[in-house]
Amino acid sequence: MTAVESAASSVDLFVSPLGRVEGDLDVRVTIEDGAVTSAYTEAAMFRGFEIILKGKDPQAGLIVTPRICGICGGSHLYKACYALDTAWATRVPQNATLVRNIAQACETLQSIPRYFYALFAIDLVNKNYASSPMYDEAVRRFAPYVGTSYQKGVVLSGKPVEVYAIFGGQWPHSSFMVPGGVMSAPNLADVTRSTAILNHWRDNWLEAEWLGCSVDRWLEIKTWEDMLAWVDENESQYNSDCGFFIRYARDIGLDEYGGGVGRYISTGTYFEPSLYENPTIDGRNDALIGRSGIYADGAWTPFDHLRVTEDVSHSFFRGDRPLHPWEGETLPLDPVASRKDGKYSWAKSPRYDVPGVGRTPLEAGPLARRVAAGGPNPLGHQDADPLFVDMLAKLGPSVFVRQMARMHEAPKYFKWVTDWLGRLDLGESFYAKPTEHESGKGFGSTEAARGALSDWIVLDNGKIENYQVVTPTAWNIGPRDRDGTLGPIEQAMIGTPIKDMEDPVELGHVARSFDSCLVCTVHAYDGRSGRELSKFVINGMV
Numbered sequence: 001m002t003a004v005e006s007a008a009s010s011v012d013l014f015v016s017p018l019g020r021v022e023g024d025l026d027v028r029v030t031i032e033d034g035a036v037t038s039a040y041t042e043a044a045m046f047r048g049f050e051i052i053l054k055g056k057d058p059q060a061g062l063i064v065t066p067r068i069c070g071i072c073g074g075s076h077l078y079k080a081c082y083a084l085d086t087a088w089a090t091r092v093p094q095n096a097t098l099v100r101n102i103a104q105a106c107e108t109l110q111s112i113p114r115y116f117y118a119l120f121a122i123d124l125v126n127k128n129y130a131s132s133p134m135y136d137e138a139v140r141r142f143a144p145y146v147g148t149s150y151q152k153g154v155v156l157s158g159k160p161v162e163v164y165a166i167f168g169g170q171w172p173h174s175s176f177m178v179p180g181g182v183m184s185a186p187n188l189a190d191v192t193r194s195t196a197i198l199n200h201w202r203d204n205w206l207e208a209e210w211l212g213c214s215v216d217r218w219l220e221i222k223t224w225e226d227m228l229a230w231v232d233e234n235e236s237q238y239n240s241d242c243g244f245f246i247r248y249a250r251d252i253g254l255d256e257y258g259g260g261v262g263r264y265i266s267t268g269t270y271f272e273p274s275l276y277e278n279p280t281i282d283g284r285n286d287a288l289i290g291r292s293g294i295y296a297d298g299a300w301t302p303f304d305h306l307r308v309t310e311d312v313s314h315s316f317f318r319g320d321r322p323l324h325p326w327e328g329e330t331l332p333l334d335p336v337a338s339r340k341d342g343k344y345s346w347a348k349s350p351r352y353d354v355p356g357v358g359r360t361p362l363e364a365g366p367l368a369r370r371v372a373a374g375g376p377n378p379l380g381h382q383d384a385d386p387l388f389v390d391m392l393a394k395l396g397p398s399v400f401v402r403q404m405a406r407m408h409e410a411p412k413y414f415k416w417v418t419d420w421l422g423r424l425d426l427g428e429s430f431y432a433k434p435t436e437h438e439s440g441k442g443f444g445s446t447e448a449a450r451g452a453l454s455d456w457i458v459l460d461n462g463k464i465e466n467y468q469v470v471t472p473t474a475w476n477i478g479p480r481d482r483d484g485t486l487g488p489i490e491q492a493m494i495g496t497p498i499k500d501m502e503d504p505v506e507l508g509h510v511a512r513s514f515d516s517c518l519v520c521t522v523h524a525y526d527g528r529s530g531r532e533l534s535k536f537v538i539n540g541m542v
Contacts, residue, residue, distance in 0.1 A: 439460050
């Protein structure tokens with residue numbers, strides 16, 4: 001870590017890397033009077049998957065895009081498959097839709113406790129919180145490797161992807177989802193075993209450790225007051241990891257910063273099988289169980305993929321205007337040479353044209369999904385959950401609210417998966433062979449653990465003419481756009497209080513509350529003398 005101190009109590013911090021997963025995220029912030037006043041997020045690694053896919057067989061995306069991420073490869077497969085389903089106008093049997101839903105949700109169920117304990121909660125034992133009366137208990141639970149809750153949470157987090165492997169043959173990097181269905185034919189033993197694995201996960205972590213109550217009891221919570229009353233309802237809930245986190249997070253101030261842009265995007269995920277046997281882009285929103293939607297300035301509007309553009313004004317790519325991904329370009333530039341033009345990141349800047357607002361950055365992730373679930377006019381099969389709209393209205397967005405939105409999905413998705421397992425008709429088909437059209441355009445999207453994840457594909461003469469992937473990490477860490485508007489994490493850094501310049505754990509809390517799929521060291525310099533003040537790695541864990 002490096003900090004550059006200048007006149008008027010201004011300090012520049014360069015934080016690299018700031019994540020704990022993969023890739024590289026550099027953060028540069030300016031601090032005045034103990035709070036962040038400006039921020040730049042830099043994705044420091046070029047990937048180029050869109051370039052790799054150009055000219056390849058249409059189904060190459062099913063193999064290549066899951067390799068983009070070793071954590072949510074199933075999510076990449078899911079949306080790549082639907083991109084081709086819509087381009088080829090396939091028919092997808094209801095069983096196949098159920099299996100796709102089951103696998104995708106199980107990957108996310110794995111991510112929730114693994115992320116919380118191995119990536120986020122270990123910062124809760126930072127020495128900066130030693131004055132909290134709950135600090136010793138936080139260390140007992142969350143200290144890496146030795147914490148009682150850390151051990152159980154990390155070990156048991158692997159159970160849900162055992163279910164993924166039953167249906168998909170392996171996890172990660174499975175390719176069992178294909179246009180027209182899935183390449184698996186589960187039997188009763190597979191369904192029974194999957195149900196037993198998920199029940200074991202529920203009994204031994206979700207209810208016993210995290211909630212201290214039944215899944216059904218937690219899902220009765222509809223307001224912030226309900227959640228507070230739940231904490232104090234009995235000793236089991238009060239002392240559960242969830243109850244403790246609610247109390248401790250508020251004690252150390254995680255509910256007071258990290259708000260971000262306050263505008264949200266959910267492209268939705270999981271389909272009601274009877275409503276999406278013939279996948280189309282136009283029919284997608286109404287078939288979703290996990291709802292899509294845009295929330296900005298107090299109003300919800302339907303998600304429309306045609307309103308998405310990518311801006312490269314401050315990215316290491318050639319381009320002079322925002323482009324929809326079907327027309328998108330991935331033309332890399334020399335990052336050293338292009339810095340003189342104000343470019344500073346390998347991430348593009350996704351923007352959405354919100355009716356009445358214009359092109360604007362949007363936050364993707366669990367909080368965005370929870371806001372979409374609280375929107376008006378849900379259809380009968382769709383998620384309708386007012387909790388986090390209520391919490392936003394009463395608390396505002398913050399590290400704490402964002403984190404609770406993520407954890408809230410564990411009991412919700414558990415209920416959905418067990419229902420889908422029970423609806424499989426083992427006597428019916430799981431695949432319908434599609435017609436492989438020479439030309440066409442497709443769009444596929446899902447909600448990975450980290451948020452909206454989408455593919456746009458253009459086919460011509462039986463080959464991929466264009467392929468663009470927009471990840472949740474791009475939505476969240478993208479740099480400034482042509483108008484100088486900050487990306488969501490850049491904006492979320494603004495106002496963050498920094499108590500210790502040599503250990504800015506607060507920056508880690510903000511970045512990791514988005515669970516950005518990138519990894520982040522901080523150098524401190526006196527701006528007047530140029531002398532290095534300190535150097536350390538903010539993420540001692542990988």
